Structures are given as structure tokens and as C-alpha cells.
Amino acid sequence: MRTTARQTRENRTNTVDFQNEATYFQLLGDGQAFLECVLAFLLSLAFQLKHKATCDGGGCLTRHSHYVRVRLGGVTIWRIQCTRCKAVFTVLPHFVLRYRQMRPEVARDALLATHGGLSLELCAVICHISPLALYRLVCAFGHPSLVTVLTRCGLPLPTYFLADEKHSRCLTDKVYLPTIVSGRVLWHLGYTEEASAAAFTQSYGEFQRAASQHEPSYQVRGVLTDGFDSTVKSMRTLFPGARLGNCLRHAINKLPAKLVAIASPVRQALRSQFHTLLYRARQRKGLRVFALGQRLRRFADHVTQRAGVANGERVRRWFQEKKAGWYAVLADPQMPVTSTLLDQAHNAIERKLFMMKGFHHPKGSQQAFLRGLAHLYNLVPYQRRAKHAGQCGVEVEGGKVPTRDWFLNLQILTSGGFR
Secondary structure (H helix, E strand, O other), X not given: XXXXXXXXXXXXXXXEOOOXXXXXXXXXXXXXXXXXXXXXXXXXXXXXXOOOOOOOOOOOEEEEEEEEEHHHOOEEEEEEEEOOOOOEEEEEEOOOOOOOOOOHHHHHHHHHHHHOOOOHHHHHHHHOOOHHHHHHHHHHHOOOOHHHHHHHOOOOOOOEEEEEEEEEXXXXXXXXXXXXXXXXXXXXXXOEOOOOHHHHHHHHHHHHHHHXXXXXXXXXXXXXXXXXXXXXXXXXXXXXXOEEEEOHHHHHHHHHHHOOOOOHHHHHHHHHHHHHHHHHHHHOOOOHHHHHHHHHHHHHHHHXXXXXHHHHHHHHHHHHHHHHXXXXXXXXXXXXXXXXXXHHHHHHHHHHHHHOHHHOOOOOOHHHHHHHHHHHHXXXXXXXXXXXHHHOOHHHHOOOOOOHHHHHHHHHHHHXXXX
């Protein structure tokens, strides 16, 4: 039995763009030209080779060894070595994926088809790869954190965002996907088997730690939730100075459930009046919070007259519980008002999970798989996904295999998101 911790190895694999395969194979015959091409490429990207700690990187580089990737048609892979610290670097050509038997263009087509709405099985038929290989590809795509990728793309950390949890199922077990969205960008997509505040705090804490590492002075000003107790408690623990608001759309949708033993037309009329109340409160330029408090008391009295004393008291208690969150939304113009964008992101992810059988596996890599789907959601523009929404999904899952023209159009229109 191993008693000492395994020492992690430095990643000294460097992917180099040789423009085309012919250039790569031509350079293999000239060691000096090969080394010059590799160094020129690394220096043009301002990359530095990871030498050992005792080396300043001033040594020369020489050819060390090579090996052959047989399953990729016998591609020769070179290794180079620093003459001072003896560190060995692998030079991976751009048309070979690390630890993968598929070529980059096959992986690209499979990811696009997957994100376009196809199941693992249909992607395997179109791209001639196994469903398990595609599942592992999505998991590998999800190893980098969302915060790291988005900040490197130049996006600023969100000071206002939406936080909510999506209910899903892994086989017969109910699971939860804590999510943070700002605009149409997913900043966090977690996975937990419990709906407790401690579990959500641990999941949302991954975003908080990653954001603090990128920007130590990072502060959140406002968070919009649907009022779920565990989510609210986790946000208060992680972001104590943030203003916590309750979604207005959830409030409008939940009002009819507070009214019992009344006719449906009366219930719908009260819902419509409550919608008008919140809408007018949002339109006011000044004293919005004070005006909302007055209108809520008057509306509770109106409910008592129309629906009875019991319903009026029930609505009045509900107002007392939720009005602080509504005040927070109306007091800050920059606060999100509704969680519509987060619900859209949840629905998109849920459609993928329904078709991705690999997610529903007790020993699967759920967190990495979800993060990979989130990367695809962020990198492929929303308009281009929506344009092809009617050409994939239900019809495809019903047994209709997409045509080659559909797949080529999807590849052309969405390729810009990966560049």
C-alpha cells in the first residue's frame, strides 16, 4: 500500500501550430529547423518552457527522443531537452490531441453536433467515434474552471448576477445544479446531491475562490435569487456585503398558489393586478421602496375583500417574508429583476443532460461534464443556437437523423465561437 503522496508532474507538453501536416513531416527530417520553428512559435505567443526550479532557462535545447502514435496513422512525436536542467518537453503538433485518439477536426465536429442537440449515439454515427469517447471529450473540455476561461477571454467579473439551483436526476437520485449567471454567460455550474445550505455554500464557494484568486479585491454588490432558503443562506455566507433580491417574476407566478377556495377568474384577476403593481413600482423614479410598501398593504386589503380573510392574511404574511428581497431589487437600478436568463440556461443544460446518458452514471465525472457543457454554452453564441433550434432536438431524438447539409451549416455558423 502506498504510504506517501504521489508527486504531481509538471505539464511540459507544448502544442505547436505547424500550419499544415506537410510542413510538420518535412521539418522532422531537419532537427535544427524543427527546433527553430518550435522556439519561434513559443516566443511569438510569449510562452516560456517550464524548466526545473534550479534552472534559469538559459541552457540550450537539443533533441531527446521520439515516439510514434500508431492509432493516428503513425505520427511521429518529438521530445526536446534542456541541456542544463535535463527537463524534457513534448512537442505536440496542432493536428494531434493530447491523450486522444481522434483528430481535432473530429473532436470539433462532435462537440458542435452535441451542442446542437444530438445525442451521444447520433454523434457517434455522424463523427465515427464511440459515445464514451465523446463523453470523455466533454469532460476533458470541462477541466478548466469557468472563471479562468472567461477572464482570459477578457470578460470582467460580474458585480451583479443571478444565483439559482436546477433540479435534475442522476438515475433515480435527485441532484441539484447550483448555477451563477450574468447576462447570458454561465459563471458557475456546480453539482451536489443535497439541497442543504452547506452543500450550496461549498459549490458556490468554488466561484468565490476562483474570482478572489483572479482579483483579490473582488466584491459582489447584488445577487438575485428565487428566494430558496439554502441559496439565500449560502449567498449571505459567501458574499456578506451583497444586496440579496428576490425575483419579481417568481413572485407573480407564486401568488395564485397563495389563494385557495376561490374561483379561477378571481385568482387570475388578482394575479394580473399584482403584476401591474410591481410593474408600476419599477417605473417610478423616486421613493420606489416607500411606494411599494404602501401598495402592498393596500393590495393585501384588496385580497381580503375579494378572496376572504384567510387568503388576505396568508398573502399579508407572504409579503412580510418576501418584501425585503423586492425592496432590494427596486432600490438598486443595476440589480437584475427576473431570473429569465438563468432559466434559459438551465433549460438548455437540462436538454443536454436528458440526451447525454453518460451524465446519469453513479461513477461518472458529473462536475467535469457539466463544466464542459457550460463552456460550450458560453462559447457558442446564443443567436446561432436559437437559429437551428427547430432543426434538432425532438425530431432528431424521435428517430430522424439530421441531413449532411444541416450539420455543415451548424459547423460553419458556430465555428466562430471557438476562435
